[in-house]
Amino acid sequence: MGYRRENGTYVPDPDQAETGRLIFQMYSDGEKGLTQIVNELYRLGRLDAGGHVSWDASKVSRVLHNATYKGCICYNKSHSDGYLTQKRIKNPDESSYVYVKGDFEPLVSEEMWDKCQQILLSRSARVIDENGKKHKYMRNTPKSVWTAKLRCSCGAGFIQFKWRVNRDGAVVHGFQCYRCTRRPSISYLQEHGLDLGISCQIKAISEWKLDLMASKVFQNLTFDKGKTVKEVYRILNRCMAEEKTVRISRKAMLESSIARQRERLDKYIDLCADGIITKQELMERRKGLDNQIADLQSQYESVEQEDERSGALDMNLISQKLDEWQKAAKTDVSRELINGCVAQITPASNEEFRWVLDFQLSEVKGINMTSCTMDGFMELARFVIPFEDAKAFKASRNQKIHRRDWNNLTVVVGIRSKICP
DSSP: OOEEEETTEEEEOHHHHHHHHHHHHHHHTTSOOHHHHHHHHHHHTOOOTTSSOOOOHHHHHHHHHOGGGGTEEEEOSEEESOTTTOOEEEOOOGGGOEEEEOSSOOSSOHHHHHHHHHHHHHHHOOEEOTTSOEEOTTTTSOOOHHHHHBBOTTSOBEEEEEEEEOTTSOEEEEEEEHHHHHSOOHHHHHHTTOOGGGSOOOOOEEHHHHHHHHHHHHHTOOSOHHHHHHHHHHHHHHHHHHHHHHHHHHHHHHHHHHHHHHHHHHHHHHHHHTTSSOHHHHHHHHHHHHHHHHHHHHHHHHHHHHHHHHOOOOHHHHHHHHHHHHTSOSSSOOHHHHHHHEEEEEEEETTEEEEEEOOSOTTTOOSOGGGOOSTTEEEEEEEEEOHHHHHHHHHTTTOOOOGGGOOOEEEEEEEESSOOO
């Protein structure tokens, strides 16, 4: 962003270069953080490298960390993990980066760039874990079952934060859509007449509300177990059969692609033997083909591993899991039970939550269900949690709630009739 490529070097782009300078200027003043800069870029209608008004804190941070803007090329930021896979591994040790002066015009002075790095470092608040490894702020916060299960309707995950500290010293946590934390707030968008779709409109969720919903979910699992087991078995068995067909087709396609690449390699070897191409040309072409074959082979092995993990469904195991759910405590559901019985929780709105139950038992589960979308959601139950229930739940924890702080929650419980690819 800020440059265009001409004759093998960088040439400042007038409009984008001004945006880059503006970002560094605002940050070097020390008065604005990343999110405030994002707000200002949206207000001014500044375009990013793709020609869109689309900004978030991560994008601004990448600009500020990029040494190109001070006229340098940075080396040793990553390295290859090996000849066959050729995957890039990021180098986390910034002190080992090598900066070389480039042959292009910088957008900002070295002094301004260095000042921004100092501010970034001072605000990074690095911490050290038990292994002596440095992490950025919030990287080593205690893991929560809720962050593993929550998935926003906008597609983003959730992060955990400290909601408040009670008088007894107990920490109350909340959970916020990650996209909300990186984009302008809804109030800012409304104040400046900007499109509300820029940010996610799902509000932060307090942990006690999730506990309340969990208790109600397990209280409302009163369906006919025998009928439900058969229906779930039929749906999952059909999905697994469809997945198996897709895997067979995928493996056949990969086998064909590998065979074609090997045939091409054999032809190049024959051309070299006949003196039509040189050994150097053969080595160059062979390197590219070897990489493609290795990549295809890796994909093939991945599909084979999915075959091994797929297993078969067991009606007795599904029935056993339903028994565990219905015997669960009605007021305080354990985290272990939630982790094993719930695949995903998605706020469709601030007043409606979808709970996807996990019938993919550990014996047959081969994928992370929390990465799936809501496609193929099959509703099993729907209920509303009124203020009286919330008040009683809070009272059981010796806490109070005001009616003005409560909006009735609709909870939809179901399973996925379409297993994720």
